[in-house]
Amino acid sequence: MLKTGIVAAFIIALSAVAHDPPPMRHWEIPSSDPDRIFLSFIGDPTTSRAVTWRTDHTVSNAMAEIAVALGEPNFNRHAKRVEARTEIIDLGQILGKERDPVHYHSAVFQGLEPDTLYAYRVGDGGKRWSEWIQFRTASADHAGFTFVYFGDAQNDVHSRWSRVIRMAHQTAPDAAFALHAGDLINRANRDPEWAGWFKAGSYLHAQWTGVPVIGNHEYTNAGGTSTTERTMSALWRPQFTLPVVASLPETLHETVYSFDYQGTRVIALNSATEVKAQTRFLEEQLKKPGARWLVVTFHHPLFSPGGRGHYEPEERQAWLDLFKKYNVDLVLQGHDHSYLRGQVPMIGNGQPMGFQTLFVTSVSGPKQYPTNREHLEKYRPENYTPARRGENTQFFQVIRIEEELIIYEAYTATGELYDRAVIHKDFTTGAKTIHSEYAGIGERTMENTIEYTKKGL
Numbered sequence: 001m002l003k004t005g006i007v008a009a010f011i012i013a014l015s016a017v018a019h020d021p022p023p024m025r026h027w028e029i030p031s032s033d034p035d036r037i038f039l040s041f042i043g044d045p046t047t048s049r050a051v052t053w054r055t056d057h058t059v060s061n062a063m064a065e066i067a068v069a070l071g072e073p074n075f076n077r078h079a080k081r082v083e084a085r086t087e088i089i090d091l092g093q094i095l096g097k098e099r100d101p102v103h104y105h106s107a108v109f110q111g112l113e114p115d116t117l118y119a120y121r122v123g124d125g126g127k128r129w130s131e132w133i134q135f136r137t138a139s140a141d142h143a144g145f146t147f148v149y150f151g152d153a154q155n156d157v158h159s160r161w162s163r164v165i166r167m168a169h170q171t172a173p174d175a176a177f178a179l180h181a182g183d184l185i186n187r188a189n190r191d192p193e194w195a196g197w198f199k200a201g202s203y204l205h206a207q208w209t210g211v212p213v214i215g216n217h218e219y220t221n222a223g224g225t226s227t228t229e230r231t232m233s234a235l236w237r238p239q240f241t242l243p244v245v246a247s248l249p250e251t252l253h254e255t256v257y258s259f260d261y262q263g264t265r266v267i268a269l270n271s272a273t274e275v276k277a278q279t280r281f282l283e284e285q286l287k288k289p290g291a292r293w294l295v296v297t298f299h300h301p302l303f304s305p306g307g308r309g310h311y312e313p314e315e316r317q318a319w320l321d322l323f324k325k326y327n328v329d330l331v332l333q334g335h336d337h338s339y340l341r342g343q344v345p346m347i348g349n350g351q352p353m354g355f356q357t358l359f360v361t362s363v364s365g366p367k368q369y370p371t372n373r374e375h376l377e378k379y380r381p382e383n384y385t386p387a388r389r390g391e392n393t394q395f396f397q398v399i400r401i402e403e404e405l406i407i408y409e410a411y412t413a414t415g416e417l418y419d420r421a422v423i424h425k426d427f428t429t430g431a432k433t434i435h436s437e438y439a440g441i442g443e444r445t446m447e448n449t450i451e452y453t454k455k456g457l
Contacts, residue, residue, distance in 0.1 A: 028195040030056040030102045034122045034130040036198040037206035040241050041177070041259045045138040046114040049209065050241035052106045053122050053130070062086055063125035064107035069117040069134050076119075076132070082107045084122070087238050094189050094234050104238035115139040133206045138176070142263030142292055145176045148208075149297075149397040151334035151362035152183035154217060155457040158196030160366040160394070164413045165201050168396040169208075171415055175398070176261060178208040181334035181362070182215025182272075182299030188233035189220055212240050214255040215299035215334060216272045230273070249277055258285045264401055265291035269298040275315040282319065286326035292427060293401060294328045301333040301361040303384050305340035307375030320382075323357050327430055329406060329423060330399070331359045337369040339390030339410065340376075341419055343434060344383055352383050355434040358423060359384075360397065362410065367457055368392045370446050387436055388419045392449040417441065 027035070034053040042050040051064055067079035084105040091099040105122065112118060117136045123129030138145075148168045153161040168178075185193040198205060219230045236254070243257035255270040256278055267285045269278050286294060300310040302320060323331065324347070340361045345352035371389050394413040399406065404427065410419035420437040446452060 024192075025195075027199050028192055030054055030100075032056055032058050032124065032128045034105075034128070036194075036239060037122060037130060037133070037203075038198075038240060039133075039135060039206055039209045041209055041211065042108055042241060042243050043110065045209075045259055045261050046140050047112045047137065048108060048110045049112070049135065049137070050106060050108045051120065051122060051206070052104060052239055052241045054239065055103050055105065055124070055128075057088070057101045057103055059103055059105075059124045059128070060086060061125065062103070062105035062107075062122065064109070064120060064122045066109050066112075066118055066120040068113075069119040081125070082109060089234070089238050091191055095191060106241040108241070112137050130206075131203075133203065135207060135209060136176075138261050144400065144402040145262050145264075146172050146174055146398060146400045147177045147179060148172050148175045149179045149181065149332050149360075149362070149399060150364040151181050151339075151395065152215065152217075152337060152367070153180070153197060153200075153365040154183040154186050155365050155367040157185060157193065157365065158200050161197075161364060162200035164364045164394050164396050165204060167411070167413055167415045168398070169204055171396075171411055172398045175208060177211055178204070179211040179266075179297060179332060180213060181297055181332055182213045183217040183334060183365075184212065184215070186217055187220070188218050189235065191235065194235055194239070210240075211266065211268060211297070212242070213268050213297050213299055213334075214270050214272060219272055245281060248281060249274060252277065256281060260291060262401070263291065264293040264295060267294070267296045269296065271298040271300040271310070275311060276318070279315075279318050279322070283322055283326075286322055286328065293330070293406065293425075294326065295330045295332065296323070296328055297332040299333065300335045301340075301359070302331070303340070303342055303359055303361075303376075303379050303386075304336055305338050305361055305371045305376065305386075305389065306336040306369050307372035308336055310335075327432075328357050329425070329432070330408070331357060332397075333359070333361045334363065336361050337363045337365075337367050338371050339363065339388075339393065339395050339419075340371065340386060341388040341408075341410070341421065342379075342384055342386040344385075346432075347383070355423070355432045358406075358408065358421065358434065360408075360410075362395050362397060364394055364396055364413075366394060367454065368446075368452050387421070388438060388443075390418060390444045391446045392452050393418070393444045412444075418444070 036054040062084035065079040084107040119132045242254040244253045258267040346356040406423040
C-alpha cells in the first residue's frame with residue numbers, strides 16, 4: 001500500500017508539473033523600474049512624439065524627461081519634465097489567474113524642434129528612471145529617409161523573431177521608423193507573448209519610432225468560442241499611444257491613423273474589422289495635398305499569395321479603386337506568412353500603361369505558409385503581376401525614399417539581400433516606372449530550403 005501511494009502521489013505531482021505554466025521570467029515580471037518602453041508618432045512628427053511604458057502598481061505618478069541631445073555628459077541639465085498619464089490594467093482579469101495589476105504610463109513630447117536629435121527618459125520622477133534614449137525629429141522639408149517594415153512576427157517571437165529585428169537594425173541603423181504590419185503576437189491577451197515581443201525588440205522599440213498596425217491576432221473571441229464577438233486585445237491601447245481619428249467609430253480608435261514624414265504620407269488601416277467604415281477616411285487622407293509619396297499599410301493582403309480570402313468583394317474593390325484614383329505608390333501587408341511582391345499598372349483608354357502601385361506581403365516570424373500559385377492566376381484579369389515570391393524564410397524590408405525614387409529592398413534574417421526594386425516618379429506628370437533588381441538571387445521555396453515544421457510554434 002505504501003508503494004502504491006507513493007507512485008500515485010508521484011503521478012499526481014508529474015501531472016501538475018505538466019499542466020502548470022512555467023514560472024515567470026525576470027523580464028516578464030513588472031517592477032518599479034520602467035520596461036516595455038515604446039516610442040510612437042502622435043501629432044506632427046517634426047515637433048512631437050509619444051512614449052508609453054509599464055511598471056508595477058507601486059508607481060502611480062510617472063514622469064518623462066526630454067532634452068536636446070548634446071555631446072556633453074551634462075546635457076540633461078536642460079531637460080524638461082512631462083507628467084505622464086497612468087492607466088491601471090487588471091492582468092488577473094485578462095489572464096484569468098491571480099496577478100497583481102500593472103500600470104501603463106504615457107507621455108507626449110510637444111513643441112520640439114524639427115530635424116533635431118533628442119534624448120529622453122521615463123520613470124517615477126525620483127530614483128527609478130530608464131536609461132536616456134535618443135531619437136531624431138522629422139525635417140520640416142521634403143527630404144530623403146529610410147524606414148523598415150516587418151510582416152507578421154506572431155509566433156515564438158522572443159526566440160526566433162528577435163534576430164530579425166536586430167539584423168534589421170544592423171542593416172538600417174539610421175531608419176526613421178519601424179512599421180509592424182499586424183499579428184505582432186499570436187494570442188491577443190497573452191501577456192507573456194507581449195513580454196516576448198518587447199524583449200525581442202528591446203531598446204529598439206524605444207529608439208525607433210514604431211508604427212504598429214493591428215492584425216486579426218490582436219483580436220480575441222470573448223468567451224473563447226468562434227461564435228462570440230471578437231474584441232481587441234485589452235493590452236493594445238495601454239501599451240501603444242497612437243492617434244485617435246474622432247470621425248471614426250470608437251472601436252477603430254488607435255488602430256486607424258496617418259502621419260506625414262518628410263513629404264511621404266503613411267496611412268495605417270485596420271483590415272481586421274469595420275473595413276467599410278474606413279473608406280471615407282482613406283480617401284480623405286489620399287486626396288489631402290502635401291504628400292509626394294503615398295504609402296498605405298494594413299494586415300490582410302488584397303492580392304493574397306496564400307489564396308486566403310478575407311474581404312467582402314465590394315470592400316476590397318473600394319480600396320483598390322481609391323489606390324488607382326490617387327495613384328498610391330506602395331502598399332505594405334502581412335497575414336499570409338509568405339513573401340510576395342507584385343504590382344498593378346496604370347490604366348489609360350482601358351489598357352495597361354506603365355506602373356501604378358507596388359503591393360508587398362511579407363513575414364518576419366517563423367510561422368510559414370506556401371504560396372498558392374494557382375490562386376495568383378485568378379488576379380490576372382485585374383492586371384496584377386506577381387514579380388517576386390519567397391517561402392519558408394523570415395524577411396525584413398528596408399525602404400529608402402530619395403527625392404524621385406523609392407528604393408525597396410527585402411532581406412532574409414541573416415541580412416542577405418533577396419529582392420530589390422526601384423520606383424521612379426516624375427512629379428510633374430505622376431508617371432512612374434519600376435525596375436526589379438534581383439538577378440542571380442535564386443527563389444527560396446518550400447522545396448529548396450530546410451523542411452518546414454510548425455513544431456515549437
